[in-house]
Amino acid sequence: MILTAAAFSPTAGRFLLVLAIILPVAGILLSLVLGGRYAERIALGLMPLGFGVAAAIAVLLWRSGKPLVYILGGFTPPLGIALRADGFSAVMLVTAALVIPAAGFFARANFATPVGAAEARAPPTFWILLQAIWAALNIVFLGGDLFNLYVALELLTFAAVPLVCLDGRPETLAAALRYLLFALFGSVFYLLGVALLYGTFGTLDIILLAARIHASPAVWMAAGLMTAGLLAKTALFPLHLWLPPAHANAPAAASAVLSGLVVKASFFLIVRLWFDVLPGLPNAIPGTILATLGSAAILFGSVLALRQERLKLLIAYSTVAQIGYLFLMFPLASGTHPWAAEAWSGGLMQTLSHAFAKAAMFLAAGLIGESLGHDRIAGLSGIGRAMPVTIFALGLGGLSLMGMPPSGGFSAKWVLLKASVEAGQWLWAVVMLAGGLLAGGYIYQALAPAFTNAGVALKTPPQRSREAIALALALCAVLLGFAPQSFFAFLQIGRPAAMAALP
Amino acid sequence: MNAATLAGLTGAAIVGLGLYGLITHPQPLRKILAFNLIGSGVFLLFGIIARRGAASGFAADPVPQAMVITGIVVAFAASALAIALVLRLFDETGRVTLRPEAWMKPPGNGADSE
Numbered sequence: 001m002i003l004t005a006a007a008f009s010p011t012a013g014r015f016l017l018v019l020a021i022i023l024p025v026a027g028i029l030l031s032l033v034l035g036g037r038y039a040e041r042i043a044l045g046l047m048p049l050g051f052g053v054a055a056a057i058a059v060l061l062w063r064s065g066k067p068l069v070y071i072l073g074g075f076t077p078p079l080g081i082a083l084r085a086d087g088f089s090a091v092m093l094v095t096a097a098l099v100i101p102a103a104g105f106f107a108r109a110n111f112a113t114p115v116g117a118a119e120a121r122a123p124p125t126f127w128i129l130l131q132a133i134w135a136a137l138n139i140v141f142l143g144g145d146l147f148n149l150y151v152a153l154e155l156l157t158f159a160a161v162p163l164v165c166l167d168g169r170p171e172t173l174a175a176a177l178r179y180l181l182f183a184l185f186g187s188v189f190y191l192l193g194v195a196l197l198y199g200t201f202g203t204l205d206i207i208l209l210a211a212r213i214h215a216s217p218a219v220w221m222a223a224g225l226m227t228a229g230l231l232a233k234t235a236l237f238p239l240h241l242w243l244p245p246a247h248a249n250a251p252a253a254a255s256a257v258l259s260g261l262v263v264k265a266s267f268f269l270i271v272r273l274w275f276d277v278l279p280g281l282p283n284a285i286p287g288t289i290l291a292t293l294g295s296a297a298i299l300f301g302s303v304l305a306l307r308q309e310r311l312k313l314l315i316a317y318s319t320v321a322q323i324g325y326l327f328l329m330f331p332l333a334s335g336t337h338p339w340a341a342e343a344w345s346g347g348l349m350q351t352l353s354h355a356f357a358k359a360a361m362f363l364a365a366g367l368i369g370e371s372l373g374h375d376r377i378a379g380l381s382g383i384g385r386a387m388p389v390t391i392f393a394l395g396l397g398g399l400s401l402m403g404m405p406p407s408g409g410f411s412a413k414w415v416l417l418k419a420s421v422e423a424g425q426w427l428w429a430v431v432m433l434a435g436g437l438l439a440g441g442y443i444y445q446a447l448a449p450a451f452t453n454a455g456v457a458l459k460t461p462p463q464r465s466r467e468a469i470a471l472a473l474a475l476c477a478v479l480l481g482f483a484p485q486s487f488f489a490f491l492q493i494g495r496p497a498a499m500a501a502l503p
Numbered sequence: 504m505n506a507a508t509l510a511g512l513t514g515a516a517i518v519g520l521g522l523y524g525l526i527t528h529p530q531p532l533r534k535i536l537a538f539n540l541i542g543s544g545v546f547l548l549f550g551i552i553a554r555r556g557a558a559s560g561f562a563a564d565p566v567p568q569a570m571v572i573t574g575i576v577v578a579f580a581a582s583a584l585a586i587a588l589v590l591r592l593f594d595e596t597g598r599v600t601l602r603p604e605a606w607m608k609p610p611g612n613g614a615d616s617e
Contacts, residue, residue: 147570154577158584165588173592178601180588181534184581185525188541191574192518195545198567199552 007069007207008082013060014070017083017142020053020093024135028128036124037113043127044108047101050134054097058090067494069144077205082144084206086494088348089141092268095352096137098476099260099359104130106363106469107253122166126254132159133257140265146194146204146277149269150187153233157183160262163254164246175245182232182242186266189229196222206276210496213280223278223286230273233266236290236327237297240320244304247316252366255312256473259319260359264351267326271347274330279496287331294327295431302438306445311365311375314446315358318401321435322354325413328428332419339419344495345488346416353400353408353480360473361397364390367462367470377446384450386458389467391450396474398443400481403436408480511551517544531592531599535585542578546571 027046031039061068068085075081085093107130111123136159139152161183165176198204200218213219235243247259270290274283301321308314329347333340367390368383369375384391400409413432420428517540524537553567593599 147573151573151577154581158580161584161588165591168591168595170592170595173588173595174601177531177585177588177592180581180585181525181531181538181601184538184585187581188538188545188578192541192545192548194570195548195552195567198570199548199555202564 008071008076009069010071011064011066011068013056013068014083016053016057016060017068017070017085020050020057020138020142021083021135023050023053024131024138027131028135031124031128031131036119039124039127040108040112043131044101044104046131047097047104051094051097051101054090054093057085058094061085061087061090061493062490065493077145078203078208081148082205082207083142084144084494085142087491088268088271088494090493091348091352091491092141092264093138095355096134096141096261099355099473100130100134100257102359102469102473103253103256103363106256106366106466107251109463109466110251110253125162126166126251129159129163130253130257133163133262137261137265140268144206146197146206146209148204149272150191150194153190153266153269154187156262156265157187157233160258163258164250166251166254169249171245172249175242175249179242179246182235182239186229186232189225189232191229193222193224193226193229196225206272209277210279213278215281219278219281223273223281226273227270227286227290230266230270231293234263234270234323234326235320236293236323237300237320238293240297240301240323243320244313244316247319247362248310248312252362252369255316255366256359256362259316259362260355263319263323264355267323267351275334275344276496279334283334284331287334290327290330291332291428294324294330295428297321297324297327298431298435299324299438302435302442305442306438308442309377311368311377311380311446312362314377314442315361315365318439318442319354319358321439322350322358322401325350325354325416325432325435328416328420328432331425332416332423332428337423339422341492341495342415342422343419345491346412346414346419348491349408349412349415349480349483353412353477356473356477356480357397357400357407357409360393360470360477361401363466363470363473364394364397367466368394371458371460371462372456373459377449380446380449381452381454382450382456384447385453386456387462387467389464389471390462391447393467393470393474395443395447396471396478398439398447400474400477402439402443403432406481407478408483409477411481411483507551507554510547514544514547514551517541517547519544529600529602531585531589531601535582535589538585539578539582542574546574549574 023046027042030042070083072081111126113119113123136152136156143149143152161176161180164179165172196218201209201212203209232239247255298321301317305314305317308317326347329343332343400407403409403413417429417432521537521540525534528534549567549571553564589599
């Protein structure tokens with residue numbers, strides 16, 4: 001019980017955890033009070049602050065090497081609710097704090113309300129929803145209570161769904177409705193699992209639950225229901241049907257956030273569930289099931305991506321495939337095997353590098369779509385000469401998806417590959433290699449027409465600054481490939497197996 | 504079989520019925536109703552858990568009741584959002600279906616948002 005007491009003693013810098021959530025919420029309220037005309041300035045003004053808070057949390061965590069804890073209202077769990085930041089939370093906070101501002105500054109051209117022009121409905125909605133997504137993501141990354149996390153997931157859904165249908169075209173409305181129905185199915189199943197866990201153990205705090213959990217029918221049922229619900233929100237095959245139309249039809253900046261970050265939030269919770277709440281369960285079989293679904297997603301998503309005729313749909317199907325890679329960590333990263341830490345880092349690395357690479361690719365695809373007036377791959381001939389920076393960003397993102405060195409995608413897949421070989425689970429290695437080849441195929445298919453010599457007439461040349469934003473995100477994905485060993489150690493902070501091994 | 508067990512089984516049955524409806528009915532409105540049915544089953548389950556007072560030995564545990572209230576608010580907001588989307592889809596296309604082919608065939612009326 002000493003362990004539990006230590007886990008709930010508030011740490012230095014704890015107010016940063018609250019600030020990370022309050023800042024975007026304050027932005028939303030201010031935007032509503034001051035009116036739509038100010039929404040853009042408020043959102044963009046708060047973004048550097050939000051980044052500062054996320055970075056400060058990461059630095060504090062780096063220095064102390066132990067998770068940061070904040071106890072809401074001074075009520076200790078099980079009665080109260082704790083906010084916790086471990087290594088995984090911190091890197092996700094920083095990733096969100098880079099991708100969301102990038103999407104925000106990119107979206108200024110689409111969602112500005114110029115002085116003197118009448119106020120439209122879409123721009124303030126976009127800025128408010130973008131901040132709402134940020135707030136909800138931060139609650140998901142910091143939440144230490146399963147019911148609190150349910151509310152955070154719902155907030156995230158309610159912020160993400162309207163972003164899909166911001167332009168009000170019928171196909172985007174249908175895509176948003178389908179997304180919402182899948183998400184509601186997911187959340188109600190998650191809630192049912194939460195009910196069973198509370199009924200069995202009388203607490204929903206992650207640390208207290210982990211100490212009390214033992215294998216019983218109710219726990220298996222709860223774990224199954226919660227995982228199934230979260231899989232629907234993560235769009236793992238075969239529950240991926242909602243993702244391609246929703247992500248491909250949203251405005252480019254929204255697609256970048258949805259594909260890069262929002263699906264990662266429910267994945268984050270699956271990791272929390274299996275590694276933090278249920279490490280006491282024998283999880284070889286569930287891990288194998290998740291990795292099998294992940295393998296199917298890699299193959300199925302990649303093949304479908306190869307068959308797409310529109311660039312944004314191709315990128316969206318590649319998200320279905322890349323999500324599959326995330327689930328390969330489950331059979332490998334549990335327990336205290338030497339390869340478990342590697343698989344853990346690999347899974348987290350894939351989460352981060354995909355967030356940056358996919359956001360960069362959606363922004364680049366958005367620029368291409370705006371400059372050409374369409375995003376049909378067959379019509380991209382010669383675009384490499386007309387928009388070199390954009391195509392370079394698209395290519396660098398693709399490099400990371402394929403797993404070519406040097407890139408974050410390469411590090412992630414290399415580490416996962418090593419772990420699966422060391423664990424003697426060869427099947428995952430074969431799937432990863434096949435997935436890499438298929439990714440090479442669809443990236444080539446998207447880029448090959450761009451480098452032909454055909455002349456191309458741009459409707460409008462892309463803005464330099466927006467090209468630079470897409471390129472900067474792609475470079476982040478590449479830079480992750482140069483992450484030093486200490487970064488991998490940072491990812492292990494707060495991982496239960498790693499913490500138990502400490503003296 | 505005591506009252507709590509009966510109510511728990513009823514909750515499970517309602518969840519099952521709702522899930523069946525959510526999967527089999529193609530119409531979005533029926534899917535939304537089915538989602539609400541599942542929600543009711545889950546809330547009933549929370550009620551039973553509160554009655555059992557699993558955690559603290561109270562006659563009735565207030566925490567699950569607080570969760571149900573939050574859950575109802577969330578489910579209400581979700582239904583409102585879904586209905587708003589259904590109504591908007593009907594305004595734009597004159598029909599409510601999740602299959603794009605249904606309204607993609609006659610080249611879209613392209614009606615813009617505002």
